[in-house]
Amino acid sequence: MNIENQEDFIEKVSKLNDGKNMKYSVYTMGCQLNENDSEKISGMMEKMKYSNTTKIEEADCIIFNTCCVRENAEDKLFGKLGEVKKYKELKGTIIAICGCMMQEKHIVEKIKKSYPFVDIIFGTHTIHKLPEDLYTALCSNKNVIDILDIDGEVIEGLPIKRNDRAKASVTIMNGCNNFCTYCIVPYVRGRERSRSPENIINEIEELARAGYKEITLLGQNVNSYKGNGSLGITKFSELLRAVNKINGIEKIRFISPHPKDFTDDVIDAIRDCDKVCKMIHLPLQSGSSEVLKKMNRKYTKEQYLNLVHKMKSRIPNLTLSTDIIVGFPEETEEDFKDTLDVVDKVNFEQVFMFIYSRRVGTPADKMEKQIPDEVKHERFNRLKSLVESKIVENNKKYIGTIQDIIVEGRSKTNNNMLTGRTDSNKVINFEGDDSLIGKAIKIKIISEHMWYLKGEVV
Numbered sequence: 099m100n101i102e103n104q105e106d107f108i109e110k111v112s113k114l115n116d117g118k119n120m121k122y123s124v125y126t127m128g129c130q131l132n133e134n135d136s137e138k139i140s141g142m143m144e145k146m147k148y149s150n151t152t153k154i155e156e157a158d159c160i161i162f163n164t165c166c167v168r169e170n171a172e173d174k175l176f177g178k179l180g181e182v183k184k185y186k187e188l189k190g191t192i193i194a195i196c197g198c199m200m201q202e203k204h205i206v207e208k209i210k211k212s213y214p215f216v217d218i219i220f221g222t223h224t225i226h227k228l229p230e231d232l233y234t235a236l237c238s239n240k241n242v243i244d245i246l247d248i249d250g251e252v253i254e255g256l257p258i259k260r261n262d263r264a265k266a267s268v269t270i271m272n273g274c275n276n277f278c279t280y281c282i283v284p285y286v287r288g289r290e291r292s293r294s295p296e297n298i299i300n301e302i303e304e305l306a307r308a309g310y311k312e313i314t315l316l317g318q319n320v321n322s323y324k325g326n327g328s329l330g331i332t333k334f335s336e337l338l339r340a341v342n343k344i345n346g347i348e349k350i351r352f353i354s355p356h357p358k359d360f361t362d363d364v365i366d367a368i369r370d371c372d373k374v375c376k377m378i379h380l381p382l383q384s385g386s387s388e389v390l391k392k393m394n395r396k397y398t399k400e401q402y403l404n405l406v407h408k409m410k411s412r413i414p415n416l417t418l419s420t421d422i423i424v425g426f427p428e429e430t431e432e433d434f435k436d437t438l439d440v441v442d443k444v445n446f447e448q449v450f451m452f453i454y455s456r457r458v459g460t461p462a463d464k465m466e467k468q469i470p471d472e473v474k475h476e477r478f479n480r481l482k483s484l485v486e487s488k489i490v491e492n493n494k495k496y497i498g499t500i501q502d503i504i505v506e507g508r509s510k511t512n513n514n515m516l517t518g519r520t521d522s523n524k525v526i527n528f529e530g531d532d533s534l535i536g537k538a539i540k541i542k543i544i545s546e547h548m549w550y551l552k553g554e555v556v
């Protein structure tokens with residue numbers, strides 16, 4: 099499916115906006131898939147003659163692209179809505195909300211009741227209908243609610259405005275069939291749907307022609323990607339090999355794979371493809387086989403460790419990162435110690451740590467023995483201490499090494515520095531001028547800090 103029927107609405111909104119210097123702001127929460135959706139939202143807005151502003155008070159249309167994986171995202175959204183209400187009252191700013199949270203009925207009800215000034219609510223399967231929804235809102239003064247409960251089709255051909263000049267994300271599949279018991283994603287993103295290999299390769303070739311050097315392939319479960327056979331590609335390993343052949347692309351990353359789908363052909367493709375970073379994000383979630391079973395992860399502690407062993411022995415210099423949840427219902431002290439044990443054994447480069455958050459409608463939310471907040475926090479802090487001590491130790495190996503990086507731009511935390519990342523995804527900050535942005539260069543690491551490395555151009 100493509101967006102031809104939206105072209106009319108793009109045209110109509112453009113006409114309304116002609117000569118008016120209209121501005122939009124997109125506020126994105128959550129993962130890189132959402133970031134990528136927001137780039138498409140920006141693409142559509144710009145086609146409708148809105149220009150981007152980061153000053154929310156200047157915007158004529160504000161779009162919140164929401165996440166619902168953990169509870170704090172909800173608090174954030176409601177806080178922001180409270181903030182923008184005054185702009186609606188002052189100058190009639192259009193307020194739109196989309197993304198995963200809008201697929202949750204109780205949230206939509208709450209917005210309708212407590213934030214009636216919101217003009218447009220659209221879901222994860224109706225992003226491409228933004229032009230139509232916006233046109234309706236602009237012309238009718240009515241609230242528009244455009245949500246599909248069934249899985250949407252793969253939408254191709256959306257305009258896109260990329261956030262970066264050197265690196266780009268390409269969604270290869272959407273949705274999830276795994277139903278981990280803590281996770282809301284399968285309910286809000288629907289079942290797995292893969293894009294056709296031909297469309298993916300075309301998009302990446304176009305990015306390469308536009309000067310992009312680094313590509314991140316995105317999906318909730320990239321390694322259960324199923325190609326329709328176009329270009330002879332039916333599975334993830336074949337897609338990796340095809341992307342590796344594209345001239346101009348120098349680095350390939352992908353997130354997130356699931357350990358249960360990590361077949362040997364994927365390991366071999368990572369080993370063989372020179373552009374694929376020798377770095378795998380391999381979500382562990384828990385180190386306890388008991389908890390993993392209750393989470394419906396479909397692997398045990400031993401199977402995870404064996405997989406890591408196999409990967410490390412087949413792929414020289416492989417690094418790993420992971421996601422861990424602490425305080426899953428019924429998690430005992432012994433279970434938690436198993437998590438610490440895996441962290442100790444694997445030497446992850448990065449660990450994304452989360453406190454278990456109850457999600458309405460998921461099986462884990464209904465489990466009786468929820469873990470008290472104090473215990474969750476205490477375990478989280480113990481895990482954090484272990485992770486940090488391992489990272490300090492691990493970072494030392496970088497000192498004096500030469501890293502091939504792509505210069506991404508100015509550091510967000512220090513405008514005097516440029517920034518890029520090692521293949522293992524560690525941030526490197528270094529001095530240099532803007533002409534280096536977008537270039538592939540070599541950096542010598544001179545010092546290490548907990549969350550970044552400092553280097554100099556060689």
Ligand code: 5AD
Pocket residue numbers: 167168280281282381383421422423452453454455456457
């Ligand atoms: N509570 C806490 N963390 C969660 N994640 C997913 N669902 C939850 C939840 N209910 C984490 C998992 C996943 C990452 C994207 O978010 O670790 O890998």
Ligand code: SF4
Pocket residue numbers: 274275276277278281282283284318319356
């Ligand atoms: Fe959520 Fe599990 Fe699917 Fe990942 S694999 S999106 S954690 S249900």
